[in-house]
Amino acid sequence: MFGVTILGNNSALPAYNRHPTSQVITLADHLFLVDCGEGTQMQMNHYKIRRSRINHIFISHLHGDHYFGLPGLLTSFGLMGRIQELHLYGPSALKQIIDLILHVGATILPYKLHFHALEEESMLVDDEHFSIESFPVYHRIDCWGFIFRERRKPRKINPEATTQYNVPVEFFERLKQGEDFIQNDRVIPNETLTIPNKPPRSYAFAADTLYNESLADTVGNVDLLYHEATYLNDKLDKAVNRFHSTSAEAAMLAKRAEVKKLLIGHFSSTYESLEDFLEEAKEIFPNTQLALEGQTFMIV
Amino acid sequence: MFGVTILGNNSALPAYNRHPTSQVITLADHLFLVDCGEGTQMQMNHYKIRRSRINHIFISHLHGDHYFGLPGLLTSFGLMGRIQELHLYGPSALKQIIDLILHVGATILPYKLHFHALEEESMLVDDEHFSIESFPVYHRIDCWGFIFRERRKPRKINPEATTQYNVPVEFFERLKQGEDFIQNDRVIPNETLTIPNKPPRSYAFAADTLYNESLADTVGNVDLLYHEATYLNDKLDKAVNRFHSTSAEAAMLAKRAEVKKLLIGHFSSTYESLEDFLEEAKEIFPNTQLALEGQTFMIV
Numbered sequence: 001m002f003g004v005t006i007l008g009n010n011s012a013l014p015a016y017n018r019h020p021t022s023q024v025i026t027l028a029d030h031l032f033l034v035d036c037g038e039g040t041q042m043q044m045n046h047y048k049i050r051r052s053r054i055n056h057i058f059i060s061h062l063h064g065d066h067y068f069g070l071p072g073l074l075t076s077f078g079l080m081g082r083i084q085e086l087h088l089y090g091p092s093a094l095k096q097i098i099d100l101i102l103h104v105g106a107t108i109l110p111y112k113l114h115f116h117a118l119e120e121e122s123m124l125v126d127d128e129h130f131s132i133e134s135f136p137v138y139h140r141i142d143c144w145g146f147i148f149r150e151r152r153k154p155r156k157i158n159p160e161a162t163t164q165y166n167v168p169v170e171f172f173e174r175l176k177q178g179e180d181f182i183q184n185d186r187v188i189p190n191e192t193l194t195i196p197n198k199p200p201r202s203y204a205f206a207a208d209t210l211y212n213e214s215l216a217d218t219v220g221n222v223d224l225l226y227h228e229a230t231y232l233n234d235k236l237d238k239a240v241n242r243f244h245s246t247s248a249e250a251a252m253l254a255k256r257a258e259v260k261k262l263l264i265g266h267f268s269s270t271y272e273s274l275e276d277f278l279e280e281a282k283e284i285f286p287n288t289q290l291a292l293e294g295q296t297f298m299i300v
Numbered sequence: 301m302f303g304v305t306i307l308g309n310n311s312a313l314p315a316y317n318r319h320p321t322s323q324v325i326t327l328a329d330h331l332f333l334v335d336c337g338e339g340t341q342m343q344m345n346h347y348k349i350r351r352s353r354i355n356h357i358f359i360s361h362l363h364g365d366h367y368f369g370l371p372g373l374l375t376s377f378g379l380m381g382r383i384q385e386l387h388l389y390g391p392s393a394l395k396q397i398i399d400l401i402l403h404v405g406a407t408i409l410p411y412k413l414h415f416h417a418l419e420e421e422s423m424l425v426d427d428e429h430f431s432i433e434s435f436p437v438y439h440r441i442d443c444w445g446f447i448f449r450e451r452r453k454p455r456k457i458n459p460e461a462t463t464q465y466n467v468p469v470e471f472f473e474r475l476k477q478g479e480d481f482i483q484n485d486r487v488i489p490n491e492t493l494t495i496p497n498k499p500p501r502s503y504a505f506a507a508d509t510l511y512n513e514s515l516a517d518t519v520g521n522v523d524l525l526y527h528e529a530t531y532l533n534d535k536l537d538k539a540v541n542r543f544h545s546t547s548a549e550a551a552m553l554a555k556r557a558e559v560k561k562l563l564i565g566h567f568s569s570t571y572e573s574l575e576d577f578l579e580e581a582k583e584i585f586p587n588t589q590l591a592l593e594g595q596t597f598m599i600v
Contacts, residue, residue: 039338062401075364079312093404100393106440
């Protein structure tokens with residue numbers, strides 16, 4: 001399974017029972033937490049997230065609605081007796097904050113917390129089956145997005161073709177990796193002997209950002225793009241002033257980046273209803289959905 | 301009105317939809333916030349607390365379940381355009397934490413935040429109508445309780461008696477303050493001319509603490525005592541090790557202090573049902589209630 005579960009979809013102020021930003025990405029049997037607004041651990045209880053499967057937490061930036069739930073989650077992990085190591089990725093000052101909070105509370109975590117400072121676009125997790133990379137976005141303070149990508153899967157053997165050309169079983173692994181087969185000086189192209197596997201899927205979380213065309217290259221062609229939509233387009237000035245985007249802008253970016261599907265969130269507490277966000281985005285990019293809390297969006 | 305509204309009654313880990321410690325004390329048209337565990341601002345929304353009437357916040361100690369909601373509340377006040385000054389009382393390191401969090405988020409609060417470090421037993425708020433004092437309790441780290449006391453109210457004029465003794469109206473204020481009246485060298489005792497007003501009421505919040513008899517002097521005779529009861533008495537060892545109290549101990553303290561009524565809270569997430577807490581306490585101190593979330597307990 002590859003999917004994203006929304007734990008919080010609101011910006012800044014909690015309102016209308018919407019919570020500040022937090023998402024859980026399920027990928028290759030791992031859970032990854034992206035942002036951790038206040039109340040995230042309660043939302044995890046509510047939506048029965050198996051927190052023991054979280055070994056990596058990514059914090060996009062140090063505005064409170066994206067990390068004020070983190071100290072509570074880290075100390076709760078400790079109180080629950082966690083011993084598995086935990087990797088935390090965020091702007092470097094996050095370590096200072098966590099260290100200070102643990103120090104003044106005389107709290108010693110029973111598990112090892114590895115902190116990784118986000119400083120430049122880079123590969124954060126380099127697994128056999130997937131990768132997670134950071135990329136900078138355009139906010140009032142240092143802010144990072146994250147792309148989750150499956151690795152390209154090996155091609156599949158075409159059994160009829162390999163039988164027809166008498167390819168020895170020992171060569172199958174090389175075929176899967178894309179090699180051609182040579183038989184009596186004759187090249188049998190790989191495409192004849194194999195069939196493509198499912199294309200690798202990808203998810204981009206674009207954090208809090210001004211609309212910026214250059215992001216379209218970074219997140220180009222992902223299967224699912226989460227882009228913030230703090231305001232509707234009639235508050236474009238406000239969005240720009242505060243380094244946020246409108247729903248129309250999120251859709252423009254999705255269109256330009258030629259993504260398959262767009263998920264919008266980080267709604268301002270000015271708006272009680274979210275329907276206008278969806279309508280505004282769909283006019284520009286029809287395959288849009290609202291990041292509703294408790295819902296899981298599959299990456300397909 | 302003088303009452304306490306419970307926003308959170310659980311210890312350490314949020315569980316069974318119980319939240320970490322937070323209370324709102326209503327006194328003489330003011331609201332006072334005592335402790336601010338994670339999610340307090342959401343609980344304020346839920347229970348419709350008029351946060352604009354909060355000008356004083358008291359943080360007992362720097363374990364997360366008592367203040368991890370504070371950074372969110374302070375920044376939300378700012379986002380909501382607060383300009384009224386706010387007084388924050390807590391252990392001195394709290395200021396470091398708040399300053400660091402505001403600094404890294406490039407956040408400037410639009411209101412003046414006055415920080416008052418808790419360092420010794422002292423008078424924190426000295427109002428015409430009431431006082432709020434701090435007192436140390438016995439916890440693993442520096443920890444403070446708070447007593448809210450109404451001022452003694454002036455005595456009331458007994459109109460029949462003042463007529464009978466021809467006391468001039470100009471002297472009434474002095475009568476109310478307890479002075480005797482002298483008429484032709486004869487002393488008319490104040491008690492003859494006035495009647496007592498309602499006795500001043502008091503509430504003590506005893507924070508997180510080991511059972512300690514000396515607290516009984518400090519909180520002696522208050523009308524309502526909030527005392528933590530993290531465990532039942534069969535986990536007394538655990539309570540002692542962690543500098544907490546059992547329900548029986550809370551009741552023993554209430555009995556020894558001769559308070560009118562006891563409120564118990566800060567329940568461990570080990571326990572789903574709270575009935576045993578109530579039963580255990582009532583055997584020792586019958587006038588006990590559970591600090592249930594969303595309920596307001598009047599001080600009478």
